[in-house]
Amino acid sequence: MVTPNEIKLFIESMKKVSTYDFSDYSEKSFTRRIEKILSDYKLTLPGLITKIQKESDFREKIVNDITVNTTELFRDPGVWQSIKYRLLPKIIDKDEINIWHAGCSTGQEIYSMAILLNEYGILERTNIFATDLNTEVINAAKTGKYVYRFNIEYLENFKQVVRQNPYNFDEYNDVPFEKYMKIDTQNDSIEMLPFLRNNVYFKRHDLVHENNVFYRKFDIILCRNVMIYFNTKLQNRLFSLFNDSLVKKGHLVLGLHETILGSEALKYIKYGNFYIKKSI
Amino acid sequence: MGPYQHIVIGGSAGSFQSITQILAELPKNTGLSFSLVLHRLKHVRSGFVEALSLRSTLPVIEPEDKQYIRPNTVYLTPANYHLYIELGNYFSLSTEESVNHSRPSIDITFSSAAYSYKEKLVGILLSGANRDGAMGMKDIKEAGGFTIVQDPDECQVKTMTSAAIETTQIDKILKIEEIIRFISQMK
Numbered sequence: 001m002v003t004p005n006e007i008k009l010f011i012e013s014m015k016k017v018s019t020y021d022f023s024d025y026s027e028k029s030f031t032r033r034i035e036k037i038l039s040d041y042k043l044t045l046p047g048l049i050t051k052i053q054k055e056s057d058f059r060e061k062i063v064n065d066i067t068v069n070t071t072e073l074f075r076d077p078g079v080w081q082s083i084k085y086r087l088l089p090k091i092i093d094k095d096e097i098n099i100w101h102a103g104c105s106t107g108q109e110i111y112s113m114a115i116l117l118n119e120y121g122i123l124e125r126t127n128i129f130a131t132d133l134n135t136e137v138i139n140a141a142k143t144g145k146y147v148y149r150f151n152i153e154y155l156e157n158f159k160q161v162v163r164q165n166p167y168n169f170d171e172y173n174d175v176p177f178e179k180y181m182k183i184d185t186q187n188d189s190i191e192m193l194p195f196l197r198n199n200v201y202f203k204r205h206d207l208v209h210e211n212n213v214f215y216r217k218f219d220i221i222l223c224r225n226v227m228i229y230f231n232t233k234l235q236n237r238l239f240s241l242f243n244d245s246l247v248k249k250g251h252l253v254l255g256l257h258e259t260i261l262g263s264e265a266l267k268y269i270k271y272g273n274f275y276i277k278k279s280i
Numbered sequence: 281m282g283p284y285q286h287i288v289i290g291g292s293a294g295s296f297q298s299i300t301q302i303l304a305e306l307p308k309n310t311g312l313s314f315s316l317v318l319h320r321l322k323h324v325r326s327g328f329v330e331a332l333s334l335r336s337t338l339p340v341i342e343p344e345d346k347q348y349i350r351p352n353t354v355y356l357t358p359a360n361y362h363l364y365i366e367l368g369n370y371f372s373l374s375t376e377e378s379v380n381h382s383r384p385s386i387d388i389t390f391s392s393a394a395y396s397y398k399e400k401l402v403g404i405l406l407s408g409a410n411r412d413g414a415m416g417m418k419d420i421k422e423a424g425g426f427t428i429v430q431d432p433d434e435c436q437v438k439t440m441t442s443a444a445i446e447t448t449q450i451d452k453i454l455k456i457e458e459i460i461r462f463i464s465q466m467k
Contacts, residue, residue: 028365029376068374261346
């Protein structure tokens with residue numbers, strides 16, 4: 001068991017040798033990440049600290065290991081159905097649409113969104129900004145290549161979101177998987193078609209201390225199951241940052257069990273699965 | 281409020297019936313709060329909280345991340361998340377990799393609750409088909425909490441309860457009826 005004092009020591013050491021500051025991460029899950037790292041690399045905590053002080057490559061690797069990267073195609077289909085039928089129709093007539101995936105992980109939600117945008121014929125008019133702290137997952141997101149056996153069950157989500165309309169059971173759009181992905185069961189891979197990422201700009205970004213670096217405001221910001229790893233102080237900073245970064249009536253999409261608990265909630269109207277920026 | 285503040289209940293295969301039975305007889309206004317960590321099928325993501333609410337004497341809710349834990353409330357771990365209990369009496373959610381092939385993992389919630397509540401915690405482990413929960417029960421016991429395991433002879437699947445009994449000196453091995461009586465006598 002790693003003690004709270006050891007965790008503090010690790011965080012302080014990291015701060016001294018880099019720009020990374022994990023002080024406002026959720027305590028319990030952060031501790032668990034460090035315990036996992038110690039066991040994976042067969043290190044003691046003092047050993048880990050010495051290594052991150054001396055070896056910058058190793059330090060970057062550890063930062064990647066700390067982040068959690070669970071994601072799926074159309075994760076939580078109900079949310080994506082709302083995005084398709086309740087959110088996108090509101091912005092469909094804009095000349096230019098801007099979307100930020102904050103904490104994009106391996107990119108499945110970038111492609112989920114791009115597929116829906118393409119179904120509406122607005123993908124070409126959309127700039128998609130995808131950021132994450134973890135450089136390895138950004139590279140994975142750029143290739144759009146996933147292991148088939150780990151993603152096969154999420155094709156069911158595709159059927160639910162892309163083909164069916166929960167608001168109108170008579171409607172059924174027989175969109176073939178091949179329109180958006182190359183499924184190769186022999187090589188155990190699902191490869192998203194490259195045109196989906198024509199307008200995607202990938203960038204490494206640290207939500208702890210960086211702000212909106214894109215010189216624009218967004219119609220939609222997705223930040224799903226990222227802030228659960230942060231304490232309420234850092235969460236509030238981000239709810240404020242996202243509010244400043246949204247256009248009037250812009251939409252913030254959070255994870256299924258994420259809520260704005262503090263006073264930042266006053267700047268948003270909660271609408272189903274979304275938080276909409278109030279126009280003051 | 282009595283000596284206990286929180287009760288964590290873990291269950292897997294063969295525990296659903298027992299859980300609904302327990303919820304139907306929970307005493308009201310004891311000031312206790314409850315967390316349920318139940319393994320469920322991956323794609324059964326909704327409807328579970330409603331099913332458990334039907335007969336429960338206390339409100340059953342799926343907690344939001346960082347939500348404060350209130351007395352006289354039952355919290356059901358959301359599907360596909362791990363549930364941590366943080367110092368300061370609130371929850372954190374996580375989508376980290378499965379532990380013991382499970383997300384939610386009983387060990388994660390039990391161990392974090394043990395650390396946060398120490399001797400003010402009761403851990404109850406019910407029927408199940410893997411070894412999840414055994415380490416969590418050990419942590420609860422070591423932190424000074426009280427441990428109860430459903431009698432393996434009564435369990436539909438006894439792997440989970442037997443693993444806990446092998447790992448730790450469990451305080452009480454009880455049948456469901458006795459567990460209900462135990463809880464209803466708590467203040």
